[in-house]
Amino acid sequence: MTTNLLLVEDNTELAGSLGDYLSEVGFDVDYAFNGKSCLELIKANKYDVIVMDIMMPIKDGLTACSELRENYHIDTPLIFLTARDSLDDKLKGFSSGCDDYLVKPFAPEELVCRLNALRNRGKIKNLNQQTIGDLKIDHQLSHVYRKEVNIDLNNVEFKILAILAQYAPESVSSTRIEDMLWPDGTPGSDPLRIYIYRLRQKLDKPFKSSLIKSVHGKGYRLAVPN
Amino acid sequence: MTTNLLLVEDNTELAGSLGDYLSEVGFDVDYAFNGKSCLELIKANKYDVIVMDIMMPIKDGLTACSELRENYHIDTPLIFLTARDSLDDKLKGFSSGCDDYLVKPFAPEELVCRLNALRNRGKIKNLNQQTIGDLKIDHQLSHVYRKEVNIDLNNVEFKILAILAQYAPESVSSTRIEDMLWPDGTPGSDPLRIYIYRLRQKLDKPFKSSLIKSVHGKGYRLAVPN
DNA sequence: AAATAACATTACAAAATGGTTATGTATAAA
DNA sequence: TTTATACATAACCATTTTGTAATGTTATTT
Numbered sequence: 001m002t003t004n005l006l007l008v009e010d011n012t013e014l015a016g017s018l019g020d021y022l023s024e025v026g027f028d029v030d031y032a033f034n035g036k037s038c039l040e041l042i043k044a045n046k047y048d049v050i051v052m053d054i055m056m057p058i059k060d061g062l063t064a065c066s067e068l069r070e071n072y073h074i075d076t077p078l079i080f081l082t083a084r085d086s087l088d089d090k091l092k093g094f095s096s097g098c099d100d101y102l103v104k105p106f107a108p109e110e111l112v113c114r115l116n117a118l119r120n121r122g123k124i125k126n127l128n129q130q131t132i133g134d135l136k137i138d139h140q141l142s143h144v145y146r147k148e149v150n151i152d153l154n155n156v157e158f159k160i161l162a163i164l165a166q167y168a169p170e171s172v173s174s175t176r177i178e179d180m181l182w183p184d185g186t187p188g189s190d191p192l193r194i195y196i197y198r199l200r201q202k203l204d205k206p207f208k209s210s211l212i213k214s215v216h217g218k219g220y221r222l223a224v225p226n
Numbered sequence: 227m228t229t230n231l232l233l234v235e236d237n238t239e240l241a242g243s244l245g246d247y248l249s250e251v252g253f254d255v256d257y258a259f260n261g262k263s264c265l266e267l268i269k270a271n272k273y274d275v276i277v278m279d280i281m282m283p284i285k286d287g288l289t290a291c292s293e294l295r296e297n298y299h300i301d302t303p304l305i306f307l308t309a310r311d312s313l314d315d316k317l318k319g320f321s322s323g324c325d326d327y328l329v330k331p332f333a334p335e336e337l338v339c340r341l342n343a344l345r346n347r348g349k350i351k352n353l354n355q356q357t358i359g360d361l362k363i364d365h366q367l368s369h370v371y372r373k374e375v376n377i378d379l380n381n382v383e384f385k386i387l388a389i390l391a392q393y394a395p396e397s398v399s400s401t402r403i404e405d406m407l408w409p410d411g412t413p414g415s416d417p418l419r420i421y422i423y424r425l426r427q428k429l430d431k432p433f434k435s436s437l438i439k440s441v442h443g444k445g446y447r448l449a450v451p452n
Numbered sequence: 453a454a455a456t457a458a459c460a461t462t463a464c465a466a467a468a469t470g471g472t473t474a475t476g477t478a479t480a481a482a
Numbered sequence: 483t484t485t486a487t488a489c490a491t492a493a494c495c496a497t498t499t500t501g502t503a504a505t506g507t508t509a510t511t512t
Contacts, residue, residue: 094343095339110316117326140301141396154442154498155442155444188501193458193460216509216510381488413489415492417489417491419469443468
């Protein structure tokens with residue numbers, strides 16, 4: 001998963017060294033040296049994240065950023081990198097439409113952290129979808145699919161599956177699951193087995209192979225095919 | 227458009243003054259005073275953004291944040307607010323899964339900027355008009371169209387739709403919707419269900435597919451096609 | 453092989469949740 | 483004032499969830 005990054009910085013020396021560092025840690029770096037050329041690049045290519053200096057010739061960063069947002073409706077995550085550290089400068093930065101603002105001098109590691117945070121936010125939906133074999137779990141919407149077929153689970157069933165999925169392919173003890181399902185004490189009739197049964201009816205019975213395995217004396221586990 | 231914010235801070239004095247400020251500038255603030263109670267609140271309600279101290283009794287912020295991400299798959303934007311300013315502390319913060327990291331002491335205006343940036347990140351900047359599948363919502367004029375057909379909604383119906391659209395395709399709990407519709411306390415007869423029914427009559431019944439889905443025990447959500 | 457414990461299955465009922473209809477009241481427009 | 487509309491209430495029924503009890507099956511131990 002490469003991240004396409006545009007580095008906009010008129011100081012060629014800084015651009016070079018910072019760009020090298022970012023390339024080393026896995027970013028795919030393009031360069032622009034002023035606000036004008038950066039707009040052209042952005043319109044031509046699609047970037048995951050933009051790193052931009054504020055003070056630049058021809059067109060400064062603030063102007064470039066707000067043009068990007070207002071005129072071209074491009075909402076690629078953008079972080080300003082600048083020596084201007086006053087509150088007023090920061091407010092101007094954010095009101096021009098940036099997503100983050102980092103004051104020079106900075107540790108390159110912090111920049112990388114912030115870039116990752118920016119990038120992940122846009123793709124967050126993928127992060128909360130989990131795939132185990134032919135099983136897909138959307139933790140955001142509480143949706144489950146097996147072989148592209150929607151499986152309709154209720155609250156408790158979904159929670160059990162989520163727990164098993166989290167620790168798969170390891171087994172999870174019944175008491176552990178029960179503690180997570182009923183933090184204030186498990187009801188007195190051993191309902192977990194019944195829910196496991198129901199989960200199996202929906203998740204395993206319609207298919208050839210069964211995903212939920214009992215581990216005698218230990219608990220349950222989610223089998224991951226190969 | 228209200229923003230529901232959870233402030234997690236064990237120092238009650240700071241929590242109070244900061245919370246007051248955030249309320250003044252338009253945030254809807256809930257409070258938690260340690261990592262444990264915050265987890266319970268977050269599981270019960272859905273927040274648009276979380277502001278969290280790191281050093282807290284019972285359960286510190288870093289632990290709370292990573293549990294949130296890993297165990298509960300909750301990706302609500304989260305900003306750490308802390309006096310720890312070393313690079314190492316920041317790296318730990320980001321690797322626990324936060325989205326931003328602000329060092330104390332800070333200007334409250336900067337916090338607000340960053341909160342707005344977090345909230346808007348990845349979302350459409352044009353707030354006046356919204357398109358979800360074949361549904362068009364004009365928040366300025368309170369107009370709704372589905373498949374180019376004008377849908378005439380009354381005040382409450384429109385507000386419900388706007389709320390669902392704001393969080394689509396996520397579900398929104400009934401209590402949350404009620405809080406937004408009737409901030410001074412819900413009328414005593416569960417009117418939300420009736421309004422949902424009427425909204426469906428106008429928005430879904432004339433069409434083949436239905437946009438408004440009930441999520442049993444959770445609330446309602448707007449289905450986005452594909 | 454018998455006994456025991458762990459696990460699976462079935463059927464059922466209470467409780468919570470959600471959808472619908474009918475109707476009453478306040479508010480604003482004609 | 484009359485009328486229409488928005489808003490709220492009450493009551494009813496259907497569905498889903500959830501927990502319980504009872505019984506059958508499998509695995510492990512003695």
